[in-house]
Amino acid sequence: MKRPVLWLWLCLWVAGLNAWAGEVARLRVEAAYIDLHTGPGPRFPRHQVAERGEWIEVLKGRTGWYKVRTERGATGWVSAETLVQATRTAEGRRPVTGVAKLGDFSHRRWEFGVGGGDFGGAALISGYAGFAMTRNLSAEVSLAHVLGRYSDSLMANADLVAQPFPSWRVSPFFALGTGIIRTLPHATLIQAEDRTDPAGHGGFGVRWYLSGRFMLRAEFRRYVIFTSRDDNEDIDEWKAGLSFFY
The missing domain is CATH 2.40.160.20 (Porin)
Structure with a gap:
């Protein structure tokens, strides 16, 4: 009897992790603009912007930063905090990124x-x-x-x-x-x-x-x-x- 229960728990965890990984995919910019950096960190220079109303695609993440691509084909890195504050999903919700804070908990x-x-x-x-x-x-x-x-x-x-x-x-x-x-x-x-x-x-x-x-x-x-x-x-x-x- 133990094995089916343990397998179910494992499936729940894997399903949750897969959904978490795939939730941030395509986002709409709600702020006036967001800066795109050349690398994953504030020390990298800003070289592009994504403007209000523009859709961006999240490509990958690294240490609290995400590489995105705009509708115009420009790519750059955006902090997780900026994504949460300045973008929304297609359903109008704040995106949930891999770097969660107390606000995401609530x-x-x-x-x-x-x-x-x-x-x-x-x-x-x-x-x-x-x-x-x-x-x-x-x-x-x-x-x-x-x-x-x-x-x-x-x-x-x-x-x-x-x-x-x-x-x-x-x-x-x-x-x-x-x-x-x-x-x-x-x-x-x-x-x-x-x-x-x-x-x-x-x-x-x-x-x-x-x-x-x-x-x-x-x-x-x-x-x-x-x-x-x-x-x-x-x-x-x-x-x-x-x-x-x-």
Whole structure:
């Protein structure tokens, strides 16, 4: 059971990195003009400009600078900060470059992460993907593998996550969601059956922006598992991990 979950996490990370690498491709100049340098750094002289309304194509990046080509065929280097401040994508959004800052953290669209923790006294490993619908509200899906003494469990969840202070470096959030949990007793147990139960949960946590595109995430959730038996189960979960965004 471990291998499919680990492969899914790997696919999420690779998909995120590929999308991040391909997001900055063609941009429209919104400032009066931007200077194009002969090399990747402020010490290189300015030799061309791209004017307002002109489209530029991003060719490659190096240490916070990007080589671009204008519609007229002129090429030059522009700093990542200039691209973020002076250009927009075809959808009218600020471009997300490989050199992220705190402002990019508060305007992120996608995030992916992995982590581990405790689920009712058992070890837990998990991965998630999230999409920001607004600066304050995002939707997330997650998978988790619980490694218990007498049984293992697989969980799949969907959440709405509210973040009241998205521009804070250490930003609290609140989550409410639902999902399913499949319990897989170990083969040594007699007369034990696999079972799948619905669950609801609520919780809170913090995102802590580190640098670049990385952040730490820690959270607590309380689950109510609606079992087929007469009583439901309440289980607490604590976990922390590393995430990246773009």
